Amino acid sequence: MNVDLESLAEATSGAIGSLLSTTILYPLDTCKTKYQAEARSHGRQRYKNLSDVLLEAIANRQVLSLYQGLGTKNLQSFISQFVYFYGYSYFKRMYLEKSGYKSIGTRANLLIAAAAGACTAVVxxxxxxxxxxxxxxxxxxxxxxxxxxTEGTWSDAFDGLSISLLLTSNPAIQYTVFDQLKQRALKNKQNKDDKASLSAFMAFVLGAISKSVATCLTYPAIRCKVIIQSANSEEANTKKEIKKQQKTISAVLYGIWKAEGILGYFKGLKAQILKTVLSSALLLMIKEKISATTWVLILAIRRFLLLPSPRVKNL
Structure with a gap:
């Protein structure tokens, strides 16, 4: 059995990093998502600021409800990051082997990241x-x-899939920027140390920069997706057909424009940047620091299972 252990190590370390960062920042993610999902109705807003969501939870003695859906989010995050990092690492290595190049260009990197992201979105x-x-x-x-x-149809479970596919450009931009910045940062270190790697602080900074760029460019689509996937209110549950019609992409875009104007497309942008930058920076920092350990563990498992020897990897 021929197993791509290098891609498996990348996928595992990325998934573990995602799991930890998601858990740490989940209350912020819940507040951010509820704030984004609210659409102004008749000029009234339930949440004027991100902090209003937190204050509501405290006032109703439902602070623990900030963690509602954590298990599902962690499962989704772990699987998505595993699939993404495995696909990205595998496609990247295959491209380098087929092309004969020693490094990958920006265009090829974007295409590979988008392909990995599309597979992840569908799964x-x-x-x-x-x-x-x-x-x-x-x-x-x-x-x-x-x-x-199971409360809706099977197609309801794929609400927002088209936008998710569109948003594959987000991680594509993020990891391309991170990879290019990482290569430049390591150039100076490689002359002094053949085993040079990013420090935790440098990985955090590069992760924050790369995610900020991706988030700003794709935010209107992000908010549309949140609104489409948001839970129906009790009143809306009695009007499912109307609610379903309102949650098409064109209807959501028009609704935001009509109720909130052009600035409505960027409602919650600061909260999104805060959450996603911290999450992605933590993810990449954790992944960067545990990748070597993950590789050693997988080699140990391979030896135990008597799998064929993989290509030697320089740590």
């Missing part, structure tokens, strides 16, 4: 939809994963 879309619905439910009224996925 994890039902979990992504479920986690968004659980987060945007009223505090204390979130339903379980199975109930959330």
């Amino acid at each position: 994890t879309q039902p979990l992504d939809t479920a986690s968004s619905r659980m987060q945007t439910s009223d505090f204390g009224k979130s339903k379980g994963l199975l109930h959330t996925l």
Whole structure:
């Protein structure tokens, strides 16, 4: 059995990093998602600021509800990052082997990242939809994963898939920028140390910069996706057909424009940047520091399972 252990190590370390960063920042993610999902109705807003979501949870003694859907989110995050990093690492290595190049260019990197992101979106879309619905439910009224996925039709579980595919440009931009910045940062170190690697602080900074760029460029689509996937209110549940019609991409775009104007497309941008930058920076920092350990563990497992020897990797 021929196993690509190098890609497996990349995928595993990326998934573990995603799991830890998601758990640490989950309350912020819940507040951010509920704030983004709210559409202004008749000039009234339930949440004027991101902090209003937190204050509501405290006032209703539902602070623990800030963690509603955490299990689903972690499952979705772990699977998506594993699939993404495995696909990205595998496609990148295959490209280098086929082309004979020693490094990968920006265009090729974008295409590879987009391909890996598209595969990830299709595989994890039902979990992504479920986690968004659980987060945007009223505090204390979130339903379980199975109930959330089965309360509608099968197609409902793939709400927002088209936007998710469009948003594959987000991680594509992020990891391309990070990879290019990382290569430049390591150039000076390689002359002094053949085993040079990024420090935790440098990985954090580069991760923050790369994610900020990607988030600003794709934010209007991000907010549309949150609104489409958000949980229905009790009033809306009595008007499912109307609600479904309102949650098409064109209807959401028009609704935001009509109720909030052009600035509505960027409502919650600061919160999105804060959360995603911290999350991605933590993810890449953790991944960078545990990748060598993950590789050693996988080699140990390979030896135990008597798998064929992989290509030697310089740590």
